[in-house]
Each structure stands twice: as structure tokens, then as C-alpha cells.
Amino acid sequence: MEETIKLQKQSERRGYWSRHWGLYAMLVLPIAFFVVFSYVPMVNLLLAWSPNNVFLSVWDTGWIGWDNFREAFNNPFFISAIRNTIMFSALDILVGFPAPIILALLLNELKMPRFKKITQTISYMPHFISWIIIGGMAPRLFSVNNGAINNMIYNMGGNPIPFLESEFHWIVTMVLLGVWRSIGWNTIIYLAAITNISPELYEAAEIDGASRLRKMWHITLPGIRPVIITLFILTLGGVMGADLSRFMALDNSFVRGVSDVIPTFIFRWSLLGNQFALGAAIGIFQSMIGMMLLLSGNWIVRKLGGNAFW
Amino acid sequence: MKQTKRKKHYTERTTTGDVFIISIMLILIALCILPMMNLVSNAFSDPMAIMRREVTFWPVGFQTGGFMDVVGDNRIMWSLAWTGILTAIVVAINLFMTTICAYPLTYESLKGRKIISFFIIFTMLFGAGLIPTFVLFRDLGLLNNPLVLILPGSLGVFNMILMRNFFLGIPDSLKESAEIDGAGPFTILWRIYVPLSLPSFATIGLFVAVGRWNGFQDALFFMAGASEWHPIQLLLFNIIQNNTAVDVADPGGQAQGMGPVLQAAATVVTTLPILCVYPFVQKYFVKGATLGAVKG
Numbered sequence: 001m002e003e004t005i006k007l008q009k010q011s012e013r014r015g016y017w018s019r020h021w022g023l024y025a026m027l028v029l030p031i032a033f034f035v036v037f038s039y040v041p042m043v044n045l046l047l048a049w050s051p052n053n054v055f056l057s058v059w060d061t062g063w064i065g066w067d068n069f070r071e072a073f074n075n076p077f078f079i080s081a082i083r084n085t086i087m088f089s090a091l092d093i094l095v096g097f098p099a100p101i102i103l104a105l106l107l108n109e110l111k112m113p114r115f116k117k118i119t120q121t122i123s124y125m126p127h128f129i130s131w132i133i134i135g136g137m138a139p140r141l142f143s144v145n146n147g148a149i150n151n152m153i154y155n156m157g158g159n160p161i162p163f164l165e166s167e168f169h170w171i172v173t174m175v176l177l178g179v180w181r182s183i184g185w186n187t188i189i190y191l192a193a194i195t196n197i198s199p200e201l202y203e204a205a206e207i208d209g210a211s212r213l214r215k216m217w218h219i220t221l222p223g224i225r226p227v228i229i230t231l232f233i234l235t236l237g238g239v240m241g242a243d244l245s246r247f248m249a250l251d252n253s254f255v256r257g258v259s260d261v262i263p264t265f266i267f268r269w270s271l272l273g274n275q276f277a278l279g280a281a282i283g284i285f286q287s288m289i290g291m292m293l294l295l296s297g298n299w300i301v302r303k304l305g306g307n308a309f310w
Numbered sequence: 311m312k313q314t315k316r317k318k319h320y321t322e323r324t325t326t327g328d329v330f331i332i333s334i335m336l337i338l339i340a341l342c343i344l345p346m347m348n349l350v351s352n353a354f355s356d357p358m359a360i361m362r363r364e365v366t367f368w369p370v371g372f373q374t375g376g377f378m379d380v381v382g383d384n385r386i387m388w389s390l391a392w393t394g395i396l397t398a399i400v401v402a403i404n405l406f407m408t409t410i411c412a413y414p415l416t417y418e419s420l421k422g423r424k425i426i427s428f429f430i431i432f433t434m435l436f437g438a439g440l441i442p443t444f445v446l447f448r449d450l451g452l453l454n455n456p457l458v459l460i461l462p463g464s465l466g467v468f469n470m471i472l473m474r475n476f477f478l479g480i481p482d483s484l485k486e487s488a489e490i491d492g493a494g495p496f497t498i499l500w501r502i503y504v505p506l507s508l509p510s511f512a513t514i515g516l517f518v519a520v521g522r523w524n525g526f527q528d529a530l531f532f533m534a535g536a537s538e539w540h541p542i543q544l545l546l547f548n549i550i551q552n553n554t555a556v557d558v559a560d561p562g563g564q565a566q567g568m569g570p571v572l573q574a575a576a577t578v579v580t581t582l583p584i585l586c587v588y589p590f591v592q593k594y595f596v597k598g599a600t601l602g603a604v605k606g
Contacts, residue, residue: 020421022495023414027426030411033465034433037446041438044445057449103338106331111324119335121592122342128584130524132543136550136577137349140570148348148366180341185599192600212327237435245526249547266440271531276441283439291435 047280054274068281078282081265082240084258089239091175097235099179100186101228105216107187108194120191123184134177135249138164142173162254170255177250189231190224197223229301237294240286262286349581352574353377360570376571380579383556386545390579393542396456397522400463404518405511407465412473413499434467440531447532454536459528463521469514472598476510477503513598516591523584546580549573 048068050061072078103123110116141148142163150160163173201219210218242261251259260268262282270279347367352360356371364370380386414420415427443462444453452458480503488498504511526543533539540548549556549572556572 016419016421019489020417020419020495023417023420026410026414026495026499030407030465030470031426031429033407034430037443037462038433038438041442041446042436044442045438047442047445057445106334109327109331110335111328115332115335119339121589122339124592124595125342125585125588128520128524128588129581130526130543132524132526132547132550133577133581136546136573137345140348140352140574141345146360146363151363151366154363184338184342188596188599245543248530249550263440267531270441271444276445279441280439283441287436287439294435 045280045284047277048284050277052275052277054276068277069285072278072281072285075269075278077260077269078265080257081260081262085240085242085261087171087258088174088242088261091171092178093235093239095175096179096182097232099183101190101221101224103183104187104190104194104224105220107191108220109212109216120184120187123187125184126181127185129181131181131243131245131249134181134246138173138177138250164250164252165254167255167258170250170252171258174246174250178246186231189227193224193227194220233294233297233301236297237290239293240289346581346585349574350578352570353578354575355571357568357571373571376568376575377578379556379568379572380575386542386556386576386579388538389540389542389545392539393523394583396459396541397519400460400522401515401518403460403464404466404469405515408470408473408514409499409504411465411470412477413503414495415474416477430467430470444531453532454534454539456533456536456539458532459525459539459541462528463518463525466518469517473507473510473514476507480506509594509597512591513594516594517598520584542580546576549576 049063049065051064052068053061107116107120110119139147142150144150144160144162144165147163149163154160161169163169197220201223202215205215205219240262242263244261244263244267247259247261247264251264266279266282269275270282344367348365351365351367351369353376354369354372354374355365356373357376359365359370411430415423417423447453447458452461484502485498488502493501522541524543525541526547529539529541529544530547533544552569556576
């Protein structure tokens with residue numbers, strides 16, 4: 001009796017392996033990829049606790065404790081990079097996060113399907129324009145010196161606006177360009193969520209005499225609430241990050257005080273300036289905060305009874 | 311279907327609300343198109359007209375000299391070709407890797423699936439950052455090596471989850487009946503899943519292609535000493551920042567004031583491939599953007 005159970009178990013195990021070995025074989029290459037390109041660099045983060053050396057590996061240089069972190073936070077340029085990064089992230093969230101939600105609500109109210117389709121297609125386009133290209137277009141439009149918009153303002157008798165040449169205006173321009181690039185594309189997910197709202201809700205509201213705005217506020221918005229929350233958590237995780245190409249492409253000598261963000265700081269100061277240990281320390285700080293924000297956002301959502309990620 | 315159902319409970323009359331929405335949309339369309347028109351106008355206008363501040367959204371004193379100079383610049387043309395080749399290679403490798411990573415993770419019965427998923431998804435939560443990656447590439451001999459533009463981009467977590475969601479949409483019964491017929495995972499993947507997932511391949515392939523075509527940072531970080539392998543975005547960045555000049559056919563006579571025209575023309579040439587392909591493949595992008603939201 002025991003023998004047969006044993007044999008049965010053995011053949012089951014053999015069955016499992018004969019069915020699944022191929023799957024493990026497939027995973028070998030992807031797992032090797034993540035080990036090499038994601039996990040080995042994590043080991044290299046140990047550089048953060050070793051004296052700066054551009055040539056030696058961490059194992060040969062020895063350890064110096066938390067000096068690199070101290071050095072980073074004593075560097076006024078790094079402090080200003082943190083401030084700029086958080087400022088742009090906050091502004092991007094404040095303006096750029098609600099914008100596609102509002103646009104999606106408006107698109108949903110558009111009665112002409114053909115026109116709606118064309119609007120959507122055109123509004124997705126900027127998403128595919130790289131920041132480098134935007135950096136090539138921006139001066140032609142915004143410059144005080146022969147930018148198209150300022151030429152129009154000038155022709156109408158107004159004073160030119162230094163969209164790119166004064167720090168305050170540059171910040172506004174950057175945020176609005178960010179909205180321009182993402183607003184259309186980010187409606188896709190909200191519009192998809194809106195089509196999942198039951199039409200009966202709208203019918204019932206109509207019988208009760210609800211106006212269009214009321215339906216938007218009481219049916220459409222609550223209907224897409226889970227998607228909004230999910231995307232908000234994801235956005236939150238990126239607060240300590242910035243798109244390097246955006247800031248490199250639109251940087252100019254008038255705005256250096258506000259244009260240095262953490263990625264550009266690491267690039268200029270650590271990579272070009274051979275301060276590897278410092279760069280690793282900053283990288284740890286940045287990733288830790290990003291992860292904590294993501295996890296705590298997720299935790300809050302779960303406590304509030306929303307759709308958490310995991 | 312839901313859309314058509316909903317339509318009927320809107321009143322037929324056009325209200326002020328409708329007019330408001332339509333005007334907003336028209337403004338949006340203008341905001342998306344006018345910057346492009348300005349760029350194209352700069353590329354095809356007489357440099358003197360640009361200097362006289364006459365060019366806004368339509369070419370003034372139409373000329374194609376700047377465009378021809380850009381097309382005749384060997385470095386720009388090579389960079390375009392190289393970026394195209396690079397994009398094709400990266401898409402092919404990425405689709406292969408994404409498939410063999412995503413498919414096993416669709417098996418509920420796979421032991422260790424949760425751990426492997428966590429191992430992969432964790433890399434999305436915590437990245438090592440630039441310097442540790444730079445040190446790795448230095449140790450691997452990938453600095454100033456064109457492979458650095460290919461290998462690190464051969465698998466992405468987000469696209470993998472996307473592909474897995476696509477695969478999960480294929481009914482399990484197909485897999486089960488093939489298994490009863492004695493087919494192994496490779497056969498099932500190749501004979502059933504791949505043919506059924508061609509639209510998903512198009513979606514993910516296009517995401518990867520746009521990413522590679524617009525990619526700039528990796529070359530900036532890791533290819534600084536090998537300008538002959540610079541992809542088009544980095545070359546364009548250097549042209550726009552005046553670090554690099556475009557070769558002009560007639561340096562003496564024509565170059566006067568041509569700088570802005572040449573930069574605009576180079577930007578147009580870089581943007582063109584995406585704008586030409588975009589209308590035809592738009593629906594695949596949209597599909598990918600909505601499916602990414604399915605819980606991973």
C-alpha cells in the first residue's frame with residue numbers, strides 16, 4: 001500500500017517535471033538578464049560606503065561608512081537639485097495629473113464620434129515626440145529673440161514674455177510642455193475606464209433630472225476612481241525622479257538655478273566629474289525614497305479600501 | 311456597443327456645453343499641430359525671412375536647401391540608418407525575451423512562480439541608478455561598445471507584464487487540449503500562443519521601437535567616446551546645442567544665417583519616421599495603453 005502511494009507520488013513528480021521543465025528552461029535567459037542588468041548594479045551600490053575610486057571595484061577600496069552621504073547633503077548643488085526635482089514633480093502632479101482626467105470627461109461628452117476620433121488621434125501625437133525634439137522646437141516658439149509667439153505678441157504691440165529666459169517663466173513653460181506632451185495619451189486609460197461604467201446609472205440619473213455636470217460629478221468620476229488612485233500611486237513613486245532628457249534639452253544659461261534636477265546632477269557631478277561614490281550614495285537615497293513612497297501610497301490605498309497593487 | 315447605447319439619452323439639440331467642449335477640442339488640436347507647422351516652416355523658409363521675424367506657421371520664401379544639406383550630410387544619414395538598424399535589432403531581441411519571460415508566468419501550476427514574479431517586479435520598485443550601472447558596463451567592457459545600446463534594452467518589466475496579460479486573455483482550454491495531445495510548452499507557445507498574439511506583438515514591438523528611436527540617455531552616458539555609433543537623438547541634441555554643425559554643400563555662399571534652418575531641418579528629418587508611421591499603428595498603441603492597466 002505504502003509502496004503504491006510512493007510510486008504514485010514519484011510518477012506525479014515526474015509528470016510535473018516533464019510538463020514544466022520547458023518553462024524553467026525558458027526562464028533561464030530572462031532571469032540571467034535581470035541578475036546581470038538589475039541585481040549586479042544593486043551590489044555595485046556598495047560603492048556608496050567606500051572611498052571614491054573610478055577604477056577599482058568596491059571590494060578593493062575598503063569602506064568609509066556614511067561619509068559619502070554626509071558629503072552629498074553638505075553639497076549645496078545637490079540640495080538645490082533635490083529642491084528642483086521635488087518642485088517639478090509637485091507641479092507636474094498638480095497640473096499634469098488632473099488635466100487628462102478633465103480632458104477625458106470632456107471627450108466623453110463629445111457627441112460627434114468622427115470628430116472625437118480625430119481629436120484623440122492628434123492629441124496622442126505629442127507623446128511620441130522626444131524631449132530632444134521638443135528642445136529643438138521650443139526656442140523657435142518661445143524665445144524672446146525671434147520666437148514665433150513673442151513675434152506675434154510684439155506685432156500686437158505687447159511686451160515680449162521671457163518664456164525660456166527667466167526662471168519663473170521657464171518653470172511654467174516646462175510644466176505646460178509636460179502637460180502638452182502627456183495630456184492626450186493619458187486620457188486613453190480613463191476613457192477605457194469610462195466605457196466600463198454601466199449606462200443604466202446614467203439613465204437613472206436622467207430620470208431624476210440630473211444635469212450633465214451632475215452626471216459627470218456623481219457617476220463618471222466615481223466610476224473611474226479606482227483607475228485614478230492606481231495611477232496616482234504610480235506617479236507618486238516617481239517624485240524623486242525626473243526625465244533627464246527633458247531637463248537637458250530645455251536647459252539654457254538663464255535658468256541654471258532651477259534646471260538642475262537629481263538625474264542631471266548625478267550625470268554632471270558624478271559621472272562627468274568622476275565622483276562615483278557620491279553618485280552611488282545619491283542613487284540609494286533616490287531609490288529608497290521612491291520605493292517608500294510607492295509602498296506607503298499602496299498601503300494607504302489598501303487601508304482606505306481601494307484597489308491596491310499588491 | 312455601450313457607446314451606441316449611451317448615445318440615445320443625450321438630447322439632440324446642441325447646447326452651450328457642446329459648443330464649449332468643441333472649442334476646447336479645437337484649441338487642443340491647434341496646440342498639437344501648430345508647433346509642428348512652425349518647425350516645418352523654419353526648415354523650409356528663407357533664412358533672411360526668419361531673421362526678419364516673418365516666419366510663424368507657414369514657410370516664407372520657400373527653399374529646400376537646408377533640407378537637402380541635412381539629407382546630404384553623411385553623418386546624419388548614417389546615424390538615421392544606424393538608429394533604424396538598432397531599432398530593428400532591439401525590437402526582435404526584446405520580443406523574443408519578453409515572450410519567453412511572460413509565457414511561463416501564465417502557468418498557475420508552475421512552482422516558484424510567485425517568487426520569480428517578485429524577483430522580476432522588484433527591479434521595477436528599486437533601481438540601482440546610473441553610477442552602479444556605469445560601473446557594471448565598465449567591468450563588462452560595454453562602454454563605447456554599440457552592444458550597450460542593445461543588450462540592456464532587451465527586456466522590460468512593464469512590457470513583460472503587458473505580454474503576460476495578453477497571454478492570460480487566451481483561453482486555457484486551448485493549452486489544455488494541446489497538452490492532452492502531448493504537446494510540450496515550446497510547441498504550445500510557438501503553435502498556439504504566438505500566432506494568436508500577433509497584434510500584441512505589434513503593440514509591444516511598437517512601444518519598444520519608439521523607445522529605441524527616441525532613446526538618448528544611454529548613448530549620452532555610455533557612448534561618449536564613440537560618436538560614430540551615436541543614435542540620431544543624441545546627434546540631433548548635439549546639433550541643436552551647437553556642439554556639432556551640419557555639413558553644408560556650399561559653405562561659403564549659403565551658410566550665412568542657415569544655422570536655424572539646418573537645425574529645424576535636422577529635427578524634421580528625425581521626427582518624420584515616427585509621424586509617418588504613427589497614424590497607421592495608432593490603434594496598437596492604444597490597445598497597449600489600456601491593457602497595461604489590467605492588474606498585474
